Amino acid sequence: MDNLKKYIRSVPDFPKKGINFYDITTLLENPTGFNLALDAMEKFIVQKNPTKLVCIESRGFIFGAALSSRMNIGFVPVRKPGKLPYKTISEEYDLEYGSDKVEIHADVLNADDKVVIVDDLLATGGTMEAVCKLVEKCDSQIVGISTVIDLNFLPWREKLSKYEVDYLISYDSE
């Protein structure tokens, strides 16, 4: 889907010197581009027939919420620690320096749920792997992972090899 690339802005030196950031805000501000991406994500998700979309804060909320509304599938947020008000379960994961954590409400998924996880981008795969563990702690089945961008020079594939992953566009280098 390389026609989607024209909606994405490349921002040099963000978040730090030498990194080229693929900015989806220029896609979002253009409803034609945004809906083109959503149509393509929906095409993959509908085949998986999920009962819930698990959406990762914050950019995953944007794609996940629009898909949830148009596909009539429940939206389930995964958030940073301390943001979800009810009882949660959490999963820690390593960053380059230090660690981070993601949380999900403890009562929102169960063994009957088939889940597609939604985010904007796959890079190192660290956050996505932690979210997969969270969903599996809830005894739910992961039937797919849906994202917009694949940074294929970063190692998410090793971490997510047991899942079916869909993305719309790939970048080969920073």
Place this chain on the structure above:
Amino acid sequence: MDNLKKYIRSVPDFPKKGINFYDITTLLENPTGFNLALDAMEKFIVQKNPTKLVCIESRGFIFGAALSSRMNIGFVPVRKPGKLPYKTISEEYDLEYGSDKVEIHADVLNADDKVVIVDDLLATGGTMEAVCKLVEKCDSQIVGISTVIDLNFLPWREKLSKYEVDYLISYDSE
């Protein structure tokens, strides 16, 4: 729209003792409830005929993104500091203790834009007031504010008196 209230969970003592938190995640996980809220927000927004929806991180992203897709109106994120990759303008505002800041991309709005601002909830109005100032710094016109919940025992009305505000449900006390 009090029929929406049955989808919203009340969580005592969050984020701190004595506060009753109105939890929209139970609305979001139910696509009937979520779309009921979106239909009602759309009804207000369509009358305002905006060129852009300015959506506040993170819960405003959820409602704003779904509305943007279904109404074919560009989605513009307002985020916490340091999250937007391109050139930004920012606005600081006071909290109970200390201050906080919101940012918008400097090039995304202009004098031709008519904006509806989208968030989940109106409480003290501090964040929303700062977002209004941001939009006006871009020389754009604010044609409405659309939210789900009004906490009518908190003072947002004084801060937003010059805008047309729509909300779907009101709570009279914590």
